[in-house]
Amino acid sequence: MHAAGQSGAHKIVWLRHNRIDLALHLLRVVADPATRPLLLLHGLGDASPTSAPHWVEQWPGTIAALDFTGHGASTVPRSGGYSPELLMSDADHALAALTDDDPQQSITVLGRGLGAYVALQLAGARASQIRGAILTDGPGLAGGPTGPSSQSYFALPSTGAAPDPYALVELGRDLRPTDYAVSFVQLAIAGSGIDSPISVASSFRPKWLDAVADIPGVADTTVADALAAYAAI
Template identity: 75%
Template sequence: MSDPVTTDDLDPTASIATVVLRHNRVDLALHMLRPAPVDADRPSRPLLLLHGLGDASPTSVPRWAADWPGVVAALDFTGHGASTVPVGGGYSAETLMADADHALAHLTGDDPEGTITVLGRGLGAYIALQIAGARANRIHGAILTDGPGLAGGPTGPSSQSFFALASDGTAPDPYALVELGRDLRPGDYAVSFVGLATAGAPVTNPITVASTFRPKWLSAVADAPGVVESSLADALASYA
């Protein structure tokens, strides 16, 4: 159901500027792929792109997002792309949700009613769902698409393990790949964010599933009230 998202979809003529956001001891790279609206006389909310596990932000506006009328930005999560690689791991989806929250604050600025639309691939889709629930009144639609890390880990408690990995400080951080690749994702926990989003979002259907692959947590989300299923193109058009 989803449209493919690959490096072939990038617009090589676009320019990019990067904003560094300080988050505790981490510097987050927020890439302003399109720092100004296409039509300045027709204001539109920003579109925030969240990448998959082990990936980084695109270097220009993807072709499938070319018609988005507003600002287009892309965030490198902690341990990925141009953002800080912390020492010793300790990653969680909630940590990355805080990353996205910092990007949200920057993109809406001083406007207390400012909103953005979020599009997440893979792991980024799970984070997009979480931020849509945690900041329901600030997210005008979250689009969940296929990408690396979409499955996550088990849906129930499992035994702990302890390990040490060799890391040279470059991204993607191997600790991020291991820890985020097996994070716990119970279906009821994921659906709880849908409930939060539908209760406070400024749009009727705040979550759109545009993925082909459906791990258990995402199947539960897709079946929840207030969630719609569509193509990526239709989802972007509906929230624009």
């Protein structure tokens, strides 16, 4: 993205993802190649802030926030079909938009709750471009059973408004086991080139996040310390 100087005015960039329009909120734009963008990913049922939260104000570069599919200002699709992988592809579109001026540029990502799970996936899938993923408290993806369970079928009312009730149901009871999350940590450690590519700054830790925090090479820290550490890399 092109920017001149520094701007603190809120702006939305629309990203077309198949039939979905994703809202990428630019909370602060800094045109300094020595800095790195910070991407914020919200929790389940939440939406992006419209100004930079006070706890990221010290970040030296651009600060952006993405509304996932079915959340915030992004498109609400019909009849559900949500998965963390779908949201990871949303975040991957945001990554591409934030680095379109320089495909070799890296970003740091901070996710809350469900956004933390997506941040972890993105850090593993795009290990060479993600210079630190910070996983923090927030709503959603507390985890689910590790094996098959009874099936349920449902049809929810279509309001067309965010947050999509299908997202709340489908993502709130996701079945992925803890070792699936751990695999993304291993990918991040192998491909990032930094000592601690994942930082856990969360008080509440569902099973998947507890397993992630126990892995050597994952930092157990605070949001402020994690941001300072990744800004300095």
